[in-house]
Amino acid sequence: MALAPVVAVAQEKTGQALTAAEIDWRPKNQLPPEFQAQLPVFCDGGYLPSGSVGAQVPLFPEGGSGSAPLEASALNARYELDAELYLQGDVRVRQGSFQATGSEARYDTRSGDVALQGPLVSRGEGFLLTGESARYSVQSGQLDINTATFLLHDSEMRGQAASLSRVGENQVLITDGLLTTCGPGQNDWAIVASDIELDQAEGFGTARHVRLEVLDTPVFYWPYITFPIDDRRKTGFLYPQFGSSSAGSGGFLALPYYLNLAPRYDATLTPQYIHGRGLFTEAEGRYLSRLGESVLQVGYINDDSAYKDDYPGADGERWALDFSTLARLGGGWTGYGDYSVVSDEDYLSDLNRSLEINQATHLQRRGGVRYAGQNQYFDAYLNGYQTITERIADVDKPYAQLPEVLYAGTVGLGMFEAALESQYTWFYRDNDTLTGLDRANGQRVRAVPELALPMRALWGFSRPSVSLDYTRYDLEDYTLGDSSFDRTVPVFEWDNGLYFDRRSSLFDIPYNQTFEPRLYYAWADAEADQNDIPDFDTGLKSFRFDQLFQRDRFTGGDRVGDANQLTVALTSRFNDLLTGAERARVSLGQVHYFDDREVDLFGQGSSDRSSSPLAGELVLNPIENLEIRSSGLWDHDTGNTEEGRSQLIFHSQDYRYLATLGHTYSRPEDLEQTDIGMVFPVTNRLSAIGRWVYDSGLDRTVGTLAGLEYNNCCWSVQVVHQSYLTDDEQLDNQVLFRIELKGLGGSGGASDNIADAIYGYDERERRRFGTQRR
Template identity: 30%
Template sequence: MTDASRPARAVLCPVALGVLALLAGPAWGQTVEPLTLRASPLLAEKLPSNAKPASLVLGDHISGRTDLETVIEGNAELRQPGLVARGDKLVYDQTTDVLTASGGVRLNREGDRYTATSGQIKVDAVEGFFLQPTYEFIANGAHGHADRLELLDRDRSTVFHGTYTTCQREDGASWRPDWMLRADRLELDREDGEGRAEGAVLEFKGVPILPLPSMSFPLDERRKSGWLPPTIGLDNKSGLNLAVPYYWNIAPNRDATVIPTVMVRRGVGVQGEFRYLENNYNGRANVNFMPNDRLRGGRNRWGYFVRHNGQHDTGIAAIGNIGLGLNLNRVSDNDYWRDFNRNGLALTTRLLANDGALSWGRGDFSASLRALKWQTLQDVNAPIVPPYDRLPQLAGRWGRVNDRGFDYSIDADFTRFRADRFWTNEPNADRGVLHGQLARPFTRPWGFLTPKAQLHATAYRFDGPLDDGRTSASRVLPTFSLDGGLAFERDARFFGRAFTQTLEPRLKYVYTPYRDQSLLPNYDSGAYDFNFATIWADNAFAGHDRVVDNNLITAGLTTRLLDPGTGAEAVRLAIAQRYRFSGQQVVLPGGTPTAKGWSDIMLGAGINWDPRWAFDGVVQYNPDSRQNTRTLLQARYSPGPFRTVSLAYRHQRDLNSQYVDLGWQWPLGALIGRGSDPAPRRASGGGSCQGDGRWYSVGRMNYSMQERRLVDGILGLEYDAGCWIGRVVAEKLNSSVNSSTKRVMFQIELIGLSRLGTNPLSALRNNIPRYQVLGADAPPPSRFTEYE
């Protein structure tokens, strides 16, 4: 090959060219078709495995032997699809496909970048080594330096005496990452998404904080088996808590976690969780066990919580699939809900359902078989009456919609109710229910009218006599209703904004004759809360043991402002009220009959004028006393990411309760004019924030104005430094009138490596409306992001 004194270029394998065909003009006399542009697909993120790439070399001086070797000196460069190699000198041996580089070596392979003093690599196989290298991975922004780096193949590499961090490098020789992993040996496997370190030390702010003789860590969001970082917590009951979880990635759709736990005041325990997700069913099981709890007299404490839902093929063509649902919950004792409220139970859960159901449906028919048994966790200061068990409950339904204009259905239910006679004076019973209904809706774009007839038949057989000596009872009640409404629309303009305004009046009449039901036990009926949904209900009670007597009419009026382009609701105003032509006599045990006349007035409003602001309010107003019976007002302001404030006011006069609820997430820098929205991160790591980082305040306060005390509260600080996030959160939850659980959670999240401490994210999500997790991942970057 001839030497050249000017920059040289060479193509080392044939390339088919079709340029001449594009440049050649049309022959004389031919019609010229207009030139059209066609859409081209995006550049492929993955190179075809069977493609033979062309190689292009550039440099100030090129020499060599044809088909044997090529030497490029001075601004030397070799290019292949997905790979660029640069250096002061490159020697490419075409017989072995080995590239030897020296002097200012730089390698870019599908966005991953390496620099070194010298190195050698098999180009197609991506095997080789670099001396005194630095590296940076595009997938998670991780980078570091080492004495030596070996490329084992396209996805695996080994770093010797090196460092690893995701903190974004800044200019200046004095820069040090906030956190860094130093290791004698780092194995990075991006095919499995796992890194392994031997002889490692974790440094934070330049201080070694954790020696790690051997550890593994994720390189992306894929799950992997192994020990997770220990968590440390502190609360006022169990004292210092230490847990060391082990995660087992059984399969892509199944996993398990085992968590040995030490509670300084209680002892040693273990928790376990198993999850599965199949095509037709899914579920999870949690089990907790602590032997010899020192705070409870050495008792063994345990609990299990199982959830399963899905469809299962019976293998019988006439039956097909049967649904199976399980909700099993049981604990060792009445105090479990106080002591272990985060081990599968909400703090206020004192009724634990053990519920199993089989369901089947085909066409117009459906059926279910259910068994439900309750475990009631009693408190001597606030005992509760256990609900009745259902052992079993068999239900069926047949119905059709819009069959020649009619809607009709028949529901049947048979239930055996059982309860401990210590808690109730009522006998157990078998109850059968038959409920049929027939409706003929007339619908038009401008309104609707729906006459409907219902028949509710109930029969009981009791284990013991009622107060009047009967051992059986029955009841048949019809219900007739007529429901109608209109919808008017007009173009409107308010505050310089165009809307479609609606006006929707509605009127409904319901009649159910009176039947004396005062001697019937109540197994499953309860009063509906009075709101905009239930004010239109035919029956004031849920369940089948009470059917209210009705002779009433309900009137309502709603107006909305709708965006004419999107149909989004900007404003909703509503009012509704009932009038009883005769007083209500059927009540629940201990209830008070309702007199003839007007009911309370329901007033509602919803305003979403601007996406940043939202307001909802419902007021139940008594016109006789001229006082609000119930009030619920809620407002939210969310001007941008990680900025939200919500405020709620709840007042219920009959219960003498009045609460104010405040929740927020807000950057502290924004309060003094220094805040700005963070940029998206690279997927699985690679902080984009620079400078001094951002402080955020998070919290929720539920305050009882009547009792003048904080009922529940959570208060914390979050700090986002870009490549790590710190959280400190204090939580108080009332477990009874005189006791509460308090705990403090600390966490440091090293982006792209691990989380250390107790995770407060579940508490923050559950308590703060619209809370956003700091460090949420952005979509994976393209391999062309760092294209050279």
């Protein structure tokens, strides 16, 4: 659509020139189909460039224009020798990268100034300018526009100014300016400033006497601010964060400050006031080298009033630190490290908001180097813990590995395949108060060489293998005999599978159904009584469908399970031949034991059952946006369900609708919970958010989340109330907010909490802010 007819019609209807935003604005039903497809439902329209003035040029041109000839055209022209060139009617002026149109122009040949009368329109690459009049210097390239309006298409930022001046190749000055990302005539929010300077060379803008206006009413004032105009980083304040939490005894207000210290490192300082506690500060520093990135996070409060009330005699000083680093050394080698420490066990639940430490009973400290090649793997590290829960007894605290070294490799030997898994670990724990096996520390070496004959074909596979599971111990403070001893367990495994398929159709959709039987046999001649060996890192695996094909029921290396067992399993898949998607998968299997399992871990893991519970998995994807998963264990001897996990996940194509329904059941753990989550649009702009977790065993709610989200294309707001069960079995409550002004970012942390609670919400946020158009 040509620009001139649009302007002419608008002037005839309104009697005045359109603003830059009004020229390119289109209601939703007038946008091309590809634009409409990207437009969120809560947006009424979008910007579409309606025409051009010559070639598209940048707002900040490269190189000067003074040496370029001035080109001009008009319907009428009058020239006074050595004085003035007067142009009237459809005036077009161009010099180098500068170009504009207007109703008339006067070019002073002596001074080199061009005076343009509006309605003035100047379009370039990603921007549009209009004004009542303008003055342009042919010599310097300076452009001054009076009563200007402008539109930046990429950011969808529009504005107006009493005057706009491009004073150099890299600088634009705006006087009495207004900026917003709301549509034309919709000043829900706006930034108003007396003076704004945009400096492309430095990559930032500055503004003086700045007001944030909501519905044309001032709500906040800054005497001076700086802000980025491209993707370069800039030191300055970020948006305030605020909220409410019962853990914080009320509300909090945070004011983050970003420090762009150097191209390779920066920091963020976040002082915040928490009602009932006092001044709390968090800081984050990041360093980026040619090898990788390191991040240091610290939290500190000097005098926590609420903590002193809860713990009389405490000084109220509390802190936390988390450091992580990752270095890619080349050639498949990687260095890594992670160190976390807190001052007390309540810090994470009371204060932590930005440190990347999850609520836990043990904080890990680990660092080492790793190599990953095509057929080899090596990892050497030091690993320790801080136990932050005082209720944990010394005997239940984990051992540190000082160090642990892992190596695994595979090599082909003709028809055969040889492999080795090996591990060396020095275990240490402060055991001065303990006795017996619990007092022992020491070294463990484990090696599992294997020789296999892999056979593969399109219709199936077979892999018989023999291995030797060897372990040696050299212990300290060991009182049950010789402190150096070893254990050798011969192992035989044979894994077999067949693949059948057939094609058919359902509801006129062609699909491929597979039938995949699998037999897995395992034999391990392990000595029954291994309880004279300390438990450094060993546990009993939870029985799941995947464990049907594992010969050892123990994790770690201090127990090797005896085995003489056969797994019989069947998997069937339904694949959509039109899309390639797997629409359904059902698996069922059972382990048959030919001998009793006698090896145990201090009473756990032994059994005389002749068969395992039936283990099954079901995955359904009947449509693109619906997934149903279910897994469980059913004991055919007792007729009871031992464990069950089910989850339904639904989202609409644009992720406006989200729904999750989950159920977890475990008879051994006496656990049964139901989890319901949803995001449901009430209108095109208002959505309800909710989650509810109910524990049948406790007969109580153990977690809730309820809130509202409003979007109108130039701003959004979220208000969420969340409750969760704490260690003392009390429901803690917090109210979280997030306000997002499109183009300026947001404040508050509600989105992160919602994303943790409801599957798919982070993708919804990415689509909402990543592909949204005006």
